[in-house]
Amino acid sequence: MSNQNTVFYQKSKAVFVDFHGDEMTSDGGVVLLEKIEKKFGYINEISKAYIDSRNQSLIHHKAVDLFKQRIFGLVLGYQDCNDVNYLKNDPVISSILNGSLASQPTLSRFEMSVDRKVIYSLCESFVSHYINSLRGRKKIILDFDGTDDKTHGHQQLALFNGYYGHHMYHQLFVHDGETGQIVLPVLRPGNSHSNRWFVAILKRLVKKIRSHYPEIEIVIRADAGFSCAPFYKLANECNLKYTIGIASNSILKAKAEKVQSAVRHIFEDGSEKHQHFFNFQYQAQTWEQEQNCIAKVEWTGKGLNTRFVISNMDEASVRDIYFGFYVKRGESSENRIKEVKNMCFADRLSNHFFWPNFFRLILSSMAYEIFRLIKKEISQTKHEWAKKWQVDTIRLCLLKIGGTIKSTVRRVYYSFSKAFPQQKLFLELLQ
Template identity: 35%
Template sequence: MIDCLADLLRQRIFQTACGYADGNDANDLRQDPAFKLALGRAPLDTDNDLASGPTFSRLENGLTRKDIYRLAKTLVEAFIARYADPPSVIVLDMDHSDDRTHRQQELAFYNPYYGSHCYRPLFLFEGLSGALITAVLRPGKRPTGRENAAIIGRVVRRLRQAWPDTHIVLRGDGHFSNPELMALCEEDAQMDFLFGLAGNPALVPAAKPLLAKARALHEQRRAQAHRLVFKAEVMGLGDNPRFVETSLTNPTSETLYWDLYYARGQDENFIKAIKNDLASDRTSNHTFFGHHMRLFYACVRLHPDPQSA
């Protein structure tokens, strides 16, 4: 039986959602009545078996750069289709994760922060709804500001085509605080950014007066957030200064940090679901694009598009 591409994708995505992360699981599931029914086939017929493991191996290992780009763009289109009307504002949350690799897989580099060879996929979520926008599998090296701006810029341009008047806020932690992404925002009057900022020899000394006040408050068992770009906090284990860099001017210091920036931590829960529940980091393929396809399987199951389910 010849399987169309849509059926192959549905079968692989449904298998992933049910805990069968490997392509060769299809060898045991291709006659399963439940999976046949999910793909619209008569569950008890014997002449309509689903695709086998070798079929998925050929699919994943035959992908090209253009195929991966089109699939990533399809996720963005599915995100846009969720809205009946253009939203007044969206928050574009950005975060990287680690995906450990094994042996000598394509573009797997040693990352000293994680202490292993890995990939570093980039995930984009909408911060107010939690909806996935898209995901990009990357090599294991630390991304540059230019690379971040190139990826985010393509997404923003497509969003801007669909929603010319929507206010877009870019939100991310310290390694997104770079001139390239800030310049991307400055080019669009309807964009702002809210980035964490790592402490440095220039900032930390300037924060010492506020840290001293925070220590006094800590001794009195009181806590208080301070300025727009700096949170002075003293914990049981010591000082915990945090810096935030933003183009937003209206929110108060407390709103900026606790309501706007602090909320980006929810992304990590979504990433955990993609990795731990949907096995996006099952890096048992030998090709980079094959691994990228597996990332897409997991992403689609996290936030399925009602129109294509």
């Protein structure tokens, strides 16, 4: 090869490579993130609850800037503090974040600085942010669901859970069942039962919500892990509607035995799927009063599947309660947990101490909220295909844009690739 920069040939053409081009970024979508933040002020609002104990005369990066850098990094796909090493020369990200990025040690100290008081303050801010969004609504649905975060080191309170079969943290999420908004993320020790702190948290939530909206109807939806006597007592005292799963036991099985036998006799020779619903009154020994129990006996073609839920809702039929309401928690809660856990990196709780890991869960939940706000903006456009995007698709198709920056005395120009396929949608969101 006559030229050392020649790397290979395409027929008769030599292919050259060098690093003499302009400074570029592959994360140009950070401009959209800044636009979203300026419109809603979400990060600025939550970060006010952070109790900054640093000497203010010696710091270079304010707390809100550290929040923004960490959350924008999570949104763009950078999971850890040391990922700043890949971004420190990025011209667009540096420009958006006030000209400079905090170093990895600064970000690590930021995460390690939190204690119980800071976490409680941030959780209060999360709930206040949700309550501020309820104006004009007459009814809300609160979805409670837990998920395991398998641990691989010696993190504090990462304990063995017999149900999941490994050492873990047990995360709890409260979602709005209509909007998907995270009302509150909670990190619990690994050996926690699903309903640990559930009633205490719900009691505080109801009190705070009713203090602002006394007439609002609150509906609780959760799986069988959250069914317990204190919950039904609280629901009765606070006039809550609910549909909540209940684990099968010998009494419930006896109630469903005749229906199971009939369904098996009629449909066992066929392959068609069939569901049969019926309800009855049921009271466990620890409950104060009877509850309406709904049973679903389903023939799947491969065998019987029987499920039970407890509900005090006044729907047209028990089928409507189950299929029209209860199973929708799969989309409104379970799929949203997949997004915050797998796509916003809520499973990267690798600090040694418990409270910094709780803080990481909060940061991932805030990153999810930024994506939810982007989804909300997309829903107001006419780009129908984009309305179905999940978090990882938004990151790949909307935020990963190649571009350059040019700055003058009065203006800053962000110039993106003309090959970017989502130009129209991106410009609509910016405008």
